[in-house]
Amino acid sequence: MGKNYFQAIPIKPSYDEKLISFSSSLGDAIGKGKTIPFADNDVTYTLNLQNERIKEKNIEFDYEVYKRTNDSPLGNIFFDVEDWNDEHYESTVGFASLGVKRQVRQNDQIIYKDNLRRVFYGTVTDIISGYQPDNESHTCPNCGAVSTIAELQNGCPFCGTQYKMDDLFPKITSFYFFDQIRISKKWLMIGLPVCAVICTIAVFACAPYLSSNPLFAGEMRRINQEGAYHAVIYGLSAGLTLGALLFLLIDLAYKIAKAIVDLKRMGTAKSRERFELRMKKITPEFSYEYFKNKAISLIKMTVYSKDEGELLCYKGEPLPAEFKDIIDLNYAGTFGIMDFSEENGIISAETKSYFDVLSIKDNTVSFTQPVISATFQRRTDIPVNLNFSMTRIDCPSCARSFNPVKNKFCPGCGREYELITDDWVLVDLKMVQ
Ligand SMILES: [Zn+2]
Ligand SMILES: [Zn+2]
Structure with missing residues (x-):
């Protein structure tokens, strides 16, 4: 259900704690490649890709997330702005006033520095109370192998790490920073x-x-x-x-x-409405906020990837070279649907949005705000799984659970896994300005 910001209520204390811990560890995850707490595997994977891009560019990236306002009188930092549910999981988008200080160093020289006022949105996904997920598959936060939740609590069969349910849920399934309207x-x-x-x-x-x-x-x-x-x-x-x-x-x-x-x-409100209506026919729980979070995550994963041809979520032409110089990418507003079409049971939707982009080329860092156009496709014959994770899938031929990000071929039957079997795939990505 959508809420407007004036109705925002403090988020659950346990979510607040996890979001604080997640957001304050983000800087070290991006800049130093440290493990980030409470993130799901897809988020961790994208952060790893970003860190590898930074290392590849031979720079030091100091990234610090800090609180911009005092805690509210209720003691929380995060506010609940949006929720969506499916059968077993509920997702809540938390919002907080966080700033980001960024600094790029090369050979001990500061070559770029900024301090932006930003707001942070993080999606927390939890099990709906009463639901026993013991037999659900889950990706081990330590080794990335897929087991059942019950197995992970008794010790991952692959790496032996034992988890409590609290370690596994709730978890942060997507995030983005958003710039408040600011004067350049x-x-x-x-x-x-x-x-x-x-x-x-x-x-x-x-x-x-x-x-x-x-x-x-x-x-x-x-x-x-x-x-x-x-x-x-x-x-x-x-x-x-x-x-x-x-x-x-x-x-x-x-x-x-x-x-x-x-x-x-960037697409009219009407095209957005038509798209939402169409998607709700496939999945009544479909929400635009879910789709926006999904789209931003897939765009980031693709941009930071070393070889997009190897990615599960990208099925387009090789990316323009300018994407390979990006070291930090943030959603910067106006997520619009230009249009969508349907053909042979596949729906294609073209989205446009502003992004804040930090790139490095020839030892010079530049900050730009391009419009990025991204086209997504998915099947129309199966409902949208709002909690789909590409690091935890069930093989369509033999039903074995595995992590296809590590290896596209099912360890059970050897069949190559195609993401479009289950989820959204990015088929075109370009900067249009
Ligand atoms: Zn493990
Ligand atoms: Zn299989």
Whole structure:
């Protein structure tokens, strides 16, 4: 069920704890390749790919997630913004005001640095109370092999690690940072002084007219009596204040104009509605928020992959070279559906969204905000498994559970596993701006 942010309620304390631990370990997972707690295997896998990309570029990436606000009076950091359920699992999206400090070093020289105000969204997936998942397959958080949950609690048959149910659930199944509407530094550095100068000139140019206007004449006379020095100070402060207001107004007008343009360029609300309606016919629990989280995860996994041709979730042309220089990729808003089509039992949906991209090329780091177009496909004859994990599948021919990310071929019958049997597959990925 969708909630708006004004209705957001504190998330369950046990989820809050896990999300805090997850988000504060994120920096070391990305930058240093450390294990991240409470993440499901798909998330861990993507973080590993990102860390490998960073190592491959011969840089040090310092990534620090920090709290931007004090804890709420209720003692939590995360708020519940969205939930969806299926038969056995429930997913909750938690939201918190977290900032990210990033620093890229090469040969002990800082070559890039930023500190962005961001909000964090993390999806926590838990077992619906009362459901006994003992015989469900689960990926061992330590070795990645697939066993049943009961087996993992008695000790993974492959690596021997024993888990409590708390170690396995709830777990974080996806996350993204989202930039709050912010004024870019460049625009601030140029726009604000320009506005201030224009307004200050205007104030001084208007001063003689104000003196002759009965409304302001008294005030102007008082200022002039205090001496020329004070008159200049008053003029300057009025100019600067008006300049700041003008700057904010222009900024707002620009954002409104951009939002209107985006509506057309990034897919209309109507196409999104049609898509949602179609998907709900296949799976009544389908939600747009689920799909957005899924899409962002698959895009990240594909972008960070060493060889996308080897990936289970990608079935497209080789990626353009620019994708191979990306060291950090964040969703930056407007997840829109351009259009979707159906053919031979396969639905294809083209999505467009902004991404914040940090790339390194020729020892130079650049920050860009391109629009990324991604086309996803899936079957229409089977319901969407909202908790599908590509690291834990049941072989369609012999039903054996295994982790096809490690090896696409089923250890039971040898058949090659195709992700589109069960889940969404990315078939086209490009930057369009
Ligand atoms: Zn294991
Ligand atoms: Zn098999």
